[in-house]
Amino acid sequence: MSSDTLAIITYIIISSSWVIYLLQEMFITGASALNMAICESEAERKQIQVVSGLHFDGVEVWLLAALTLTLGTFPLVFGTTFTYLYVVFFLLLYAIIGRGISIEVIYKLDSKRWIKSMVVTWTISSILLIFILGVYISNVFYGFPLDELGMTENYFSIFNVTGIAGGLYFVSLSLIAGAGWIKLNTEGNVGDKAVSFVKKYGVIYTAPILLMLVFMGLNNTDSSIFIGELFSESIVFFIFPTLTAIFSILALYMGYKEKGKEIFIFSLLAMLFFLVTGFAGIYPYMIPSNIAMENGITIYESAVSDKALKLVIIIVAIFYPIIFLYQGWKYKNFTTKVKLNDE
Amino acid sequence: MIEILSRMQFAFTIAFHFLFVPLTVGLIIIIVIFELKYYFKDDHRFRKLSNYFSDIFLINYAFGIVTGIAMTVQFGTNWSPYTEAMGEVFGSPLILEVIAAFFLESTFTGIWLFRRHRLSKKLRLFTVSMITIGTLLSAMWIISANGFMQHPTGAYWDGNKIILTDFSKLFFNPYTWYMYVHNHLSAILLAGFVVLAISSWQLLKGKEEDKHLFIISAKYGAWSILIAGILLPITGNSYLDYLNVVQPDKIAMITGLTTGGLKTVVRLSFGTMVTFGTIFIVISGYTLIFFKKYQKSQTLQKIYIWLVPLPYLAIIAGWMVTEFGRQPWIIYKIMKVSDGISIVPVEQIWFSLISITVLYAILFFMDYVLTISRIKKGIVEPKEITGGEDNE
Numbered sequence: 083m084s085s086d087t088l089a090i091i092t093y094i095i096i097s098s099s100w101v102i103y104l105l106q107e108m109f110i111t112g113a114s115a116l117n118m119a120i121c122e123s124e125a126e127r128k129q130i131q132v133v134s135g136l137h138f139d140g141v142e143v144w145l146l147a148a149l150t151l152t153l154g155t156f157p158l159v160f161g162t163t164f165t166y167l168y169v170v171f172f173l174l175l176y177a178i179i180g181r182g183i184s185i186e187v188i189y190k191l192d193s194k195r196w197i198k199s200m201v202v203t204w205t206i207s208s209i210l211l212i213f214i215l216g217v218y219i220s221n222v223f224y225g226f227p228l229d230e231l232g233m234t235e236n237y238f239s240i241f242n243v244t245g246i247a248g249g250l251y252f253v254s255l256s257l258i259a260g261a262g263w264i265k266l267n268t269e270g271n272v273g274d275k276a277v278s279f280v281k282k283y284g285v286i287y288t289a290p291i292l293l294m295l296v297f298m299g300l301n302n303t304d305s306s307i308f309i310g311e312l313f314s315e316s317i318v319f320f321i322f323p324t325l326t327a328i329f330s331i332l333a334l335y336m337g338y339k340e341k342g343k344e345i346f347i348f349s350l351l352a353m354l355f356f357l358v359t360g361f362a363g364i365y366p367y368m369i370p371s372n373i374a375m376e377n378g379i380t381i382y383e384s385a386v387s388d389k390a391l392k393l394v395i396i397i398v399a400i401f402y403p404i405i406f407l408y409q410g411w412k413y414k415n416f417t418t419k420v421k422l423n424d425e
Numbered sequence: 426m427i428e429i430l431s432r433m434q435f436a437f438t439i440a441f442h443f444l445f446v447p448l449t450v451g452l453i454i455i456i457v458i459f460e461l462k463y464y465f466k467d468d469h470r471f472r473k474l475s476n477y478f479s480d481i482f483l484i485n486y487a488f489g490i491v492t493g494i495a496m497t498v499q500f501g502t503n504w505s506p507y508t509e510a511m512g513e514v515f516g517s518p519l520i521l522e523v524i525a526a527f528f529l530e531s532t533f534t535g536i537w538l539f540r541r542h543r544l545s546k547k548l549r550l551f552t553v554s555m556i557t558i559g560t561l562l563s564a565m566w567i568i569s570a571n572g573f574m575q576h577p578t579g580a581y582w583d584g585n586k587i588i589l590t591d592f593s594k595l596f597f598n599p600y601t602w603y604m605y606v607h608n609h610l611s612a613i614l615l616a617g618f619v620v621l622a623i624s625s626w627q628l629l630k631g632k633e634e635d636k637h638l639f640i641i642s643a644k645y646g647a648w649s650i651l652i653a654g655i656l657l658p659i660t661g662n663s664y665l666d667y668l669n670v671v672q673p674d675k676i677a678m679i680t681g682l683t684t685g686g687l688k689t690v691v692r693l694s695f696g697t698m699v700t701f702g703t704i705f706i707v708i709s710g711y712t713l714i715f716f717k718k719y720q721k722s723q724t725l726q727k728i729y730i731w732l733v734p735l736p737y738l739a740i741i742a743g744w745m746v747t748e749f750g751r752q753p754w755i756i757y758k759i760m761k762v763s764d765g766i767s768i769v770p771v772e773q774i775w776f777s778l779i780s781i782t783v784l785y786a787i788l789f790f791m792d793y794v795l796t797i798s799r800i801k802k803g804i805v806e807p808k809e810i811t812g813g814e815d816n817e
Contacts, residue, residue: 147528
């Protein structure tokens with residue numbers, strides 16, 4: 083296999099790891115973020131804690147997989163992004179720590195004050211986590227202010243309109259997916275309350291609008307993904323953004339009808355095609371530049387040696403199927419309807 | 426300034442992370458032994474002990490895993506020249522740690538935390554075994570990353586970056602295996618010490634009806650200390666012989682041939698580690714020989730509770746020998762620490778250093794309160810299976 087093919091395969095592996103991570107994270111975190119809005123008792127909150135906590139540990143590792151794969155195969159990309167977004171990645175780290183600790187320790191002490199503060203931490207860190215991820219990922223698709231010499235602005239530049247709209251789009255989709263997940267996996271009222279919450283407070287309406295904002299923003303730069311290598315090569319690629327929009331609207335429609343299973347599926351599909359649009363759009367860049375296309379850092383120039391790429395591809399080829407197997411086994415066997423305590 | 430702050434930050438975050446890791450990787454081995462006893466002998470005393478120590482394991486695991494992510498982040502934020510130069514080789518053990526170990530640990534820890542009481546005996550053993558295998562593997566991979574930094578093998582330096590030549594040489598780096606065995610034994614010793622101390626507390630102040638259980642766990646704790654305590658100097662000795670060949674500078678620091686600054690710290694740390702190691706063998710040996718006396722002696726039980734910080738200090742001292750001893754190199758004889766530092770605005774590093782110190786202080790307090798309160802609650806039999814999580 084040529085060096086370029088190896089680099090492309092690795093790029094697909096990393097993008098897929100992001101997709102697998104974000105698709106799961108959105109409903110796990112969305113369900114968590116809803117807890118304060120819909121739970122009337124600790125028994126109900128415990129249901130949400132179980133439906134998200136049971137899987138969150140295993141899901142978190144997909145993020146680590148995406149990050150360490152980037153570190154090991156495209157170290158230049160890893161180093162450049164992290165130094166540039168120094169503060170942002172620390173905020174993301176704090177959100178991960180806050181969410182990871184709080185979800186596991188809410189009921190470890192009987193004190194009401196403890197429970198309350200852990201619940202607040204859990205909620206805020208969940209929203210922050212998915213928002214920062216949304217801002218970051220949208221900016222990867224939007225491009226960074228890279229000129230020939232390096233980044234021209236500081237980390238704050240990622241909080242542009244497109245980035246913020248992307249962050250909110252992630253929050254919106256994850257609340258919808260989370261409501262669907264709660265509805266699918268719990269007994270009692272909490273599922274209905276979640277689904278009617280996303281309808282009543284208009285969360286379902288925001289997804290298509292925010293998506294439109296993001297796409298408009300992405301389209302607006304000199305090196306837009308919509309005029310990138312793949313999109314300008316074939317019009318067929320426009321099926322991805324189209325599907326993203328269609329599924330966002332379908333999630334809205336099913337949310338309006340208060341259908342749990344459907345909003346879960348359609349919000350996940352919307353996220354899936356949003357990510358496919360972006361990762362296909364930026365190809366062959368790993369850090370696209372929104373100043374001038376040729377300033378971006380490509381897959382080929384940042385990849386490590388063929389030998390190291392081959393090694394990583396072999397590792398993934400061996401272990402990913404095994405991981406799918408046991409994580410699938412876990413979803414199948416442990417995703418049963420969670421009862422209310424007092425039943 | 427940037428260099429000092431980044432070094433301080435990494436030293437602080439990794440030392441903090443390492444407060445939780447040795448306890449969990451050692452404790453899970455003791456838990457798996459309890460589960461094996463329960464599975465084969467159907468002895469419910471061991472199920473109760475396993476549940477009890479699992480609760481303590483899970484609290485510390487939660488803190489350990491999230492504080493570990495801080496390292497991955499810092500390789501990019503604070504050490505990007507290092508990562509860019511070394512990613513090709515340093516990356517593969519990190520990737521393997523995540524893909525071949527973390528997934529296993531985390532997926533099954535979720536089950537253990539939330540659904541433990543509805544598992545069959547067989548599934549209990551299976552779940553705990555998977556977590557154990559996961560922790561054994563993840564320690565192995567991360568230490569092989571460190572092994573490469575101590576003694577680079579299987580790669581060459583082309584002047585700008587490292588190039589992988591032979592993965593099997595990277596993996597079978599003898600340095601890694603000396604460290605791995607030594608490190609894992611020390612984790613077992615530490616966990617054994619914690620188990621012995623907790624059991625001592627229960628014998629002193631716990632519920633009368635559960636004391637017969639904690640006599641068992643005290644014995645297991647003492648045996649863990651003794652076995653690991655005897656094996657540690659044996660493996661340590663051959664580790665030193667090996668160091669004589671590959672890192673003579675470190676040996677010179679340990680023996681006091683070179684002194685001053687960090688070099689003196691290395692010698693003192695080594696002395697601390699060896700002294701504490703000797704104390705552990707004496708204590709555990711005494712406890713096991715005079716076990717009847719230990720059961721009755723409140724003084725002995727109190728001493729064990731008060732001595733809990735010692736194994737932590739011994740482990741930190743050991744790591745200080747390893748890490749200070751390779752200074753000024755980040756990759757031994759290839760790249761200096763000062764060449765690996767990211768050039769970022771200094772106020773950003775101040776931001777991360779201050780915020781992470783505050784956050785970690787809160788986390789430390791939380792972990793302490795949670796662990797102590799769980800220890801004091803004693804054995805709790807599962808109530809009727811409800812909707813919530815399966816632990817106390």
